[in-house]
Amino acid sequence: MHNEKEKTVRAPYNFVPFSPKKPLQRYGAIEELPRQDCIDPALHTGEIHVTLTAKTPIYVSDGNGRFFRDGNGTYAIPGSTIRGMTRQNAQILGFGLMCPGRDFENRRLFYRMVASGKDTTSGELFSYYKSALNIKIGQGEKFAKPQNIKPGYLTKDESGYHIIPTKENCFIRVSKKLPDVQTLNGCDEEVIPVVYRLEGERVKSIRRSQNPEPGMQKGMLLFTGRPVGNKPNPAYLFPQADYQAQQIDISKEDSLAYELDWEDRKNTLKRKEFRKLPEYGEEKPVFYVRAQGHTYFGMSLFPRIGYPNDLQNGLPKSHKDALQEECFLDYPRSMFGFIGKTQSYRSRVSFGDFSVVGNAQELKPFTAISGNPKPSYYPGYVENGEHYGKDNFLLRGYKQYWLKEFAEPAKSDKEKVVSTLHPLKEGAKFQGIIRFRNLHEDELGLLLWALRLDKGCYQSVGMGKAYGLGRMELKIDCLKEFSGEHLYADLCAGADVQSTETADRYIQAYDDYASAKLYLKKSGKKKPSLRNLDLIQDFMYIHSRIMSQMDASYMELSEYKNMKQPLPTIRDIRSKEFSQKSMQELAKKALSVDDLRAMMAAKFNSEK
Numbered sequence: 001m002h003n004e005k006e007k008t009v010r011a012p013y014n015f016v017p018f019s020p021k022k023p024l025q026r027y028g029a030i031e032e033l034p035r036q037d038c039i040d041p042a043l044h045t046g047e048i049h050v051t052l053t054a055k056t057p058i059y060v061s062d063g064n065g066r067f068f069r070d071g072n073g074t075y076a077i078p079g080s081t082i083r084g085m086t087r088q089n090a091q092i093l094g095f096g097l098m099c100p101g102r103d104f105e106n107r108r109l110f111y112r113m114v115a116s117g118k119d120t121t122s123g124e125l126f127s128y129y130k131s132a133l134n135i136k137i138g139q140g141e142k143f144a145k146p147q148n149i150k151p152g153y154l155t156k157d158e159s160g161y162h163i164i165p166t167k168e169n170c171f172i173r174v175s176k177k178l179p180d181v182q183t184l185n186g187c188d189e190e191v192i193p194v195v196y197r198l199e200g201e202r203v204k205s206i207r208r209s210q211n212p213e214p215g216m217q218k219g220m221l222l223f224t225g226r227p228v229g230n231k232p233n234p235a236y237l238f239p240q241a242d243y244q245a246q247q248i249d250i251s252k253e254d255s256l257a258y259e260l261d262w263e264d265r266k267n268t269l270k271r272k273e274f275r276k277l278p279e280y281g282e283e284k285p286v287f288y289v290r291a292q293g294h295t296y297f298g299m300s301l302f303p304r305i306g307y308p309n310d311l312q313n314g315l316p317k318s319h320k321d322a323l324q325e326e327c328f329l330d331y332p333r334s335m336f337g338f339i340g341k342t343q344s345y346r347s348r349v350s351f352g353d354f355s356v357v358g359n360a361q362e363l364k365p366f367t368a369i370s371g372n373p374k375p376s377y378y379p380g381y382v383e384n385g386e387h388y389g390k391d392n393f394l395l396r397g398y399k400q401y402w403l404k405e406f407a408e409p410a411k412s413d414k415e416k417v418v419s420t421l422h423p424l425k426e427g428a429k430f431q432g433i434i435r436f437r438n439l440h441e442d443e444l445g446l447l448l449w450a451l452r453l454d455k456g457c458y459q460s461v462g463m464g465k466a467y468g469l470g471r472m473e474l475k476i477d478c479l480k481e482f483s484g485e486h487l488y489a490d491l492c493a494g495a496d497v498q499s500t501e502t503a504d505r506y507i508q509a510y511d512d513y514a515s516a517k518l519y520l521k522k523s524g525k526k527k528p529s530l531r532n533l534d535l536i537q538d539f540m541y542i543h544s545r546i547m548s549q550m551d552a553s554y555m556e557l558s559e560y561k562n563m564k565q566p567l568p569t570i571r572d573i574r575s576k577e578f579s580q581k582s583m584q585e586l587a588k589k590a591l592s593v594d595d596l597r598a599m600m601a602a603k604f605n606s607e608k
Contacts, residue, residue, distance in 0.1 A: 008565035009379045012404070012466035012552045015396035016092055016539045016570065021518055022318040024095035026443070027329040030343050034438040044444045046481035046496075048434040050451065052077065052354055052461070056406040056471040057363055059423035060462040067362065067422050070353045075360050077430050077461060079351035085459060086351070086434075087336050089450035092398050092539050093530075094331030095518070097322050098315055102338070106312045108253075109376045109388055110261040110296075110304040114144075125387045132291040132305055146289070146302060152248065153220075153241045153283040154297060161250040161277065163288055163297065164241040171287075172203060172237040174221070180206045181235055184221060190274040190299070191285060192221045196237060203237060220285045224300050236301065238285040254294050257306060264374055275299055307388035311375065314382065314395035335443055348439060349447060354432030361425040367418040368409045368464060369554075377560075385566030396569070397535075400542045401460050402552040406468035421464055431477075445510030448503045452476055454531075457543040466554060476500050538570040 027033055039045055060077050062068040070076040090096070091103065100106035113129045129135075133146035151171040152163040174181055184192050184206070195216045196206040212218050220238045259277055266272040275298070278284045288297035289305065296305040312320075322328045327343055337347035378387040383394040406426075436447060451474055453459070462470040479498040511530050520528035530536050 009385075009567040010551070010553065010555050010559075011380050011567055012554060013399050013401045014542060014567065014570050014573075015381075015399055016542065017397040017535050018098070018316050018319065018395075019095050019533075019535055020316070020318070021095070023097040023322050023328070023330050024514060024517055025322075025329060026331050026334045030327055030329065030345065033329070033334060033345055034348065036346055040438050041483065043438040043440060044481055045437045045439070046435070046479065048436070048448070048451065048479055049477040050354070050432055050434060051357075051475045051477055052430045052432075052459070053473045053475070054424065054426050054428045054471070055458065055473055056426050056468050057423035058426075058428060058462050058470045058472070059421045059464050065420060065422070067424060070355050072355075075356040075424060075428070077354040077432070079353050079432070081461060082354060082432065082434070083336070083349075083351040085461060086349075086447070086450050087332055088398070089453070090335065090446055091332050093449055093536070094446050095514070096330040096332040097328050098319050099323065100312050104311065106310055107260055108257050108306040108310045110257065110306050111376065112300070112302060112304040114302050125389055128389050129305065133289060133302065148289045148291070149287045149301060149303070150289070151236075151238050152286060152288055153238070154250075154278055154286045155283045156278050156280050160252060161255045163248040163250065163286065163295070164243060164283070165245045165248070166239040167242040168239045169242075170239070172201070174203050174206070174235045174237050176234055178203065178206070181221075184208060184235075190223055190271055194219055194221045194237070206237070222285045222299065241283065248288070248295060250295055250297075254296070258297070261304060264376065309388050309391065309393065311388075311395065313391075314388070314393050316394065331443065331446055335439070335447065348437045350435045352433050352435075354430035356424075357429040357431050360428040363423050363425050365420050365422045366408045367420050368467060369418055379566045382566075396567075400539070401465035402542060402547040403458055403460070403471050403545065404468035404547050404549055404552055407549045409467050421469070423464070423469055441506060442510040442513035445506035445508070448476065448479075449507045449510060452503060452507075453543055454540045457540055459543070468549070476503055479503060534571060538574065541574050542570055
């Protein structure tokens with residue numbers, strides 16, 4: 001059981017921080033990249049033969065709910081999965097540039113906050129939300145009213161999405177205690193076409209129809225669903241649309257942002273289809289507000305609005321500056337290829353499927369909550385628990401999962417948000433080949449380091465990492481290099497089969513090259529090394545430290561409230577562990593001294 005007094009964010013993942021230095025640029029221009037139409041004898045071309053052994057159960061989906069199989073029907077890890085794993089490691093170890101659209105999806109995130117505890121990570125953000133909607137509670141009023149919120153009908157045509165204002169440009173709050181509303185509420189519908197009669201500003205009568213009698217008006221009755229707080233939500237009556245009024249055009253940026261936010265949350269929404277953007281010609285009643293130059297809308301009186309900044313604003317200045325260059329050629333782009341607006345380059349590294357060796361036992365399937373951690377939870381993704389409303393907010397870095405022993409997750413009664421996983425038992429072995437072409441010595445070293453990592457480290461592969469699935473031990477069986485003449489003859493006869501120790505020399509070559517490029521200084525009498533950098537130590541730590549399920553699990557819904565401390569960094573955890581070990585060592589030494597004194601005293605007394 002976690003100490004609730006601590007109120008510290010906890011997660012099965014953490015972040016390797018970005019380098020404070022400028023991303024490492026391997027080539028100055030695309031013309032400097034090795035040619036693709038020939039084998040350069042001065043560079044390195046060959047194969048890396050690899051074995052992956054599952055130390056915990058592993059699950060790699062085939063997209064249809066079962067474990068992936070290759071063309072022969074054998075269990076396998078697809079080459080694309082190995083490529084993604086290797087490239088991400090090379091991005092960190094190679095000090096690569098974080099590029100929007102390639103390494104992460106740059107977008108404006110949404111949030112909705114109608115209450116917040118004092119002195120919490122969300123207190124300031126609540127004030128921002130309250131100001132954007134102009135939420136006020138007037139004298140004698142029982143309910144908070146967002147003064148800037150207006151009603152309308154969201155629709156779609158050939159040119160995009162638009163909001164048609166209502167005729168009275170206002171909505172009417174209708175109590176569910178009204179008998180007519182109670183009857184309609186039992187229909188289990190979100191929106192009902194109605195006719196109604198007003199008495200002053202109150203609804204006197206209302207019924208399902210679109211044919212008003214004298215003294216009655218047409219409209220739509222909206223049931224917004226789950227309430228905020230303990231009081232039940234009322235229904236909201238929207239007057240009919242005013243097709244003569246000036247419609248509000250929704251920009252492509254705003255409609256796409258809404259759609260992406262809906263995609264993020266659809267598995268947790270009770271009425272996901274209702275909250276989806278309308279189809280062509282369809283109209284949906286929505287509450288909307290203009291803020292920060294954007295139009296935000298939703299089927300709730302308190303809609304979700306966008307943060308002032310998009311994710312790219314949270315990159316370090318060194319990355320932002322590098323993004324201004326037309327073609328920044330870091331190690332990942334240079335080695336694994338890229339497609340740009342005007343220039344492209346093919347990958348010089350290819351990955352085949354890793355097929356299982358021998359018999360692999362499939363375990364009993366189990367269910368787990370679907371989805372990935374979302375950057376919308378800013379206490380986990382932003383440094384110091386800041387939020388995306390801050391102009392100077394900083395993203396934490398590269399997300400990595402903690403290693404854990406496997407534990408089957410608790411059962412969930414929310415069938416629509418769970419997936420069934422069919423993992424293979426730990427001990428399953430997979431073998432495959434990675435081919436490289438025209439790599440410089442330092443590039444080959446980075447590739448080998450991204451695969452092998454340091455002693456005691458593991459790779460994480462497949463789904464279910466949050467529950468301990470997919471911890472893999474990677475072994476380089478052999479490194480084969482081919483000369484140009486051998487590539488046009490018998491490959492097997494002319495291949496130069498290197499020992500696995502040769503990898504150390506290439507990795508050191510990369511270390512030396514990158515250290516010089518980054519202007520690293522000597523550490524005492526030792527020459528500069530990337531391994532002395534905190535971010536590299538953080539990376540190797542999270543790939544070697546086996547955490548307990550309790551310390552690296554998702555928080556329960558009740559724990560998200562009033563969090564006062566953001567997610568601790570890997571460095572915080574490393575430092576705490578180092579301090580604890582130091583204290584234990586001191587305690588052992590103190591105990592040894594006491595034992596020695598006792599022994600000397602006993603001997604002295606016996607000699608008396």
